[in-house]
Amino acid sequence: MNKPSRTLVFAKRNILELLRSPISWGFGIALPIVIFVIMQVIIKSIGEEAAAAVPMFGVDRFTGGVVIFSGSFLSLFAAMLISGDRSQSFLTRLLASPMSSGDYVIGYMLGVLPIAGVQVVVTFAAALIFGLTPTPYIIVAMLFSMLLSLLFMSIGMIIGSLLSYKNAPPLCSGIVQVAALLSGMWFDLDAIGGGFSLFCHILPFAHGYDLIRYSLSGDFLSVWIPVIAVVAYTAAFTVAAIACFKYKGKKA
Numbered sequence: 001m002n003k004p005s006r007t008l009v010f011a012k013r014n015i016l017e018l019l020r021s022p023i024s025w026g027f028g029i030a031l032p033i034v035i036f037v038i039m040q041v042i043i044k045s046i047g048e049e050a051a052a053a054v055p056m057f058g059v060d061r062f063t064g065g066v067v068i069f070s071g072s073f074l075s076l077f078a079a080m081l082i083s084g085d086r087s088q089s090f091l092t093r094l095l096a097s098p099m100s101s102g103d104y105v106i107g108y109m110l111g112v113l114p115i116a117g118v119q120v121v122v123t124f125a126a127a128l129i130f131g132l133t134p135t136p137y138i139i140v141a142m143l144f145s146m147l148l149s150l151l152f153m154s155i156g157m158i159i160g161s162l163l164s165y166k167n168a169p170p171l172c173s174g175i176v177q178v179a180a181l182l183s184g185m186w187f188d189l190d191a192i193g194g195g196f197s198l199f200c201h202i203l204p205f206a207h208g209y210d211l212i213r214y215s216l217s218g219d220f221l222s223v224w225i226p227v228i229a230v231v232a233y234t235a236a237f238t239v240a241a242i243a244c245f246k247y248k249g250k251k252a
Contacts, residue, residue: 007103007110014081014111025115028077031070032123036062036130056188063127064212065185067145068205070119071152072179076172078112078156083165086248101246105238108160109153116149132216141215144227148208151234152179157241161248183209204233 018025039062056062099107120142128134155175159168180186183205189197200206207229214223 006097006099007107010099010104010107011110014108015114017081017084018077018111018115024077024080028070028073028115029118029122031073032066032119033126035066035069036126040130056184056186059127059131060133060216061213062185063123063132063141063216064209065180065183066123066127067120067141067148067212068183068185068209069176069180070123071116071145071148071208072176074112074116074119074149074152075156075159075175076169077115078108078153079160079163079168079172080165081111082108082157082160082245083163083168086160087165101242101249105157105242105245108157109150109238112153112156113149116146116153120145120149135216135218137216137218141212144211144215144230147230147234148211151204151208151230151237154234154237154241158237158244161241161244179205182206185209201229204230207233 039057043057056065123145124132124138124142128138132138152175156172159171159175163171182200182203184190184200189200189206197206207226211223211226211230214220214226
């Protein structure tokens, strides 16, 4: 069996492993709908006229926040998958195979990818139901959302490689909160400006939010900086995940 085939077989095993926890992946897929419902409850509570004066409550802006918040949970799925294998003898036996550390990390990420794909589809379907204007730009935004999914998966790979099955989830929960807070999902970073906005744009989450916001509006002149930032962070985190997996593998 050649290397790509081994990686795909490993990815299939990881998909089946995740499917054994329907509550977890079901929550991840249903989460975007829940967030949009909460948004509607907030709008009804403060009044539609008052909500219209807040840019963050516009469905085109809020969709980017939902992509970030929902996608950040993929880090939890990835971390629990790899840390769960590390806590058992399965990974020790697996490391005896001719697969490289990169093959393992790619196999884990491919295992989470189907959940990410369904989550993205559900997110934009919900956005359309709650008032997002149908345009061809939605397809572009969905592709960029998959890129963000890879970003969060790579973060989960790092956490799962370094921490135990019990310690990984709390840190991933922190990543979820940080991603939502610093992405600009709940407040307008452009309006805040200053050092806080600059700090948020040093990290990838605000760029991810801008990536969806600009692509949905068709502002492709502004989209390139967020694209470069997200791609660079995703590549760096993936390389770091491979290095962490290799390091822990030597200690296994």
